[in-house]
Amino acid sequence: MILRRVTQHVKDQNWFAVGLDFMIVVIGVFFGIQVANWNDARTNEYRESEILETIYDELQEDRVEFQGGKESALVTISSASYVLEAAGLDVLNQLVMPVSSVKDLAISSNYAPIPEPIALSEDQKQRLWSSIVVAYYPTANATSIDALIGAGRLDLITNEAVRRNLQEYRNAAISLRGSQVETIKAFRTIAVTAGQERGYSPFYRGPEQEFIEQVMDDEHLLAVIATQREYAALHLRLIESADEDAKELLSQIEALGIE
Numbered sequence: 001m002i003l004r005r006v007t008q009h010v011k012d013q014n015w016f017a018v019g020l021d022f023m024i025v026v027i028g029v030f031f032g033i034q035v036a037n038w039n040d041a042r043t044n045e046y047r048e049s050e051i052l053e054t055i056y057d058e059l060q061e062d063r064v065e066f067q068g069g070k071e072s073a074l075v076t077i078s079s080a081s082y083v084l085e086a087a088g089l090d091v092l093n094q095l096v097m098p099v100s101s102v103k104d105l106a107i108s109s110n111y112a113p114i115p116e117p118i119a120l121s122e123d124q125k126q127r128l129w130s131s132i133v134v135a136y137y138p139t140a141n142a143t144s145i146d147a148l149i150g151a152g153r154l155d156l157i158t159n160e161a162v163r164r165n166l167q168e169y170r171n172a173a174i175s176l177r178g179s180q181v182e183t184i185k186a187f188r189t190i191a192v193t194a195g196q197e198r199g200y201s202p203f204y205r206g207p208e209q210e211f212i213e214q215v216m217d218d219e220h221l222l223a224v225i226a227t228q229r230e231y232a233a234l235h236l237r238l239i240e241s242a243d244e245d246a247k248e249l250l251s252q253i254e255a256l257g258i259e
Contacts, residue, residue: 048156051144052258055166058141059246059253062173066243069138073236078117079124079131080229087216095230114233125208129200132228133191137180138239140173140246162252169249172242184235187227194224 084091095112124131145166148154157163192202198214198221215221 048158049258051148051156052162052253052256054144056250056253056258058144059169059250062138062140062246063243063250065138065140066239066246068136069239070236070243072136073232073239074115074118075124075131076135076232077115077229077236078120079128080225080232081117082120082125083128083132083212083215083225084222084229086212087222089222089226091226092230095233112234112237114230115236127203127205128208128211129195129204130202132225133188133195133202135184135188135232135235137185138176140176140242142170142173145170159252159256162249162256165245165249165252169242169245172245176238176242179238180235184231187231191224191228194221 081091091114093114095114097112120131148156149167149170154163154166157166195202195204198218204211215225
């Protein structure tokens with residue numbers, strides 16, 4: 001209809017009407033684009049809120065996982081320390097890394113402290129070997145973050161700090177998972193095998209003093225126990241690092257009004 005009007009005005013050489021029709025078309029297109037942009041912005045804002053709500057829930061679940069992993073690692077450290085000290089050995093209070101910084105292990109210097117052991121219950125003292133070799137390996141649920149990054153839509157997260165920390169948390173989760181699979185579990189398998197060769201199943205339960213007396217003169221098994229303690233300390237630091245990142249992300253997302 002507008003085209004017919006313009007054509008007629010041109011035939012009539014009514015240039016004012018032609019200009020007016022042109023302005024109407026331009027203004028209509030402009031407002032159409034603005035409305036479309038506004039709708040897109042509203043859609044993206046809604047999608048961002050949905051994504052952040054899902055990530056928030058996953059981060060809370062991850063922190064529960066990490067708590068279990070931290071408690072397990074501390075029990076391993078404490079049980080191993082108990083056996084080694086009872087056997088009359090000095091235990092390390094920190095690990096010295098071969099390089100000045102090991103980013104993948106979330107260690108900021110070449111010194112990794114081994115935390116003080118916790119007091120063991122009487123029941124735990126009857127399960128010393130089990131506590132040393134049986135561990136909990138937390139798995140971070142980075143499904144939503146992976147999907148977001150994999151789809152190349154990290155731009156949907158408008159807050160730059162949150163966007164940056166999502167990537168950092170994903171890297172921490174990947175580092176934790178990789179270290180557990182490639183290193184921590186490998187040494188655990190070695191320890192389990194060493195125990196089986198001596199008649200201890202992974203869930204062995206027996207008198208505390210009897211177990212300690214049996215391992216006191218077994219240098220190989222004592223070295224295995226010391227190794228489990230040391231790698232449990234590294235495992236604990238990895239979990240703590242990922243947990244710290246998760247906690248920071250949760251605070252940032254809460255600051256955006258999402259809980």
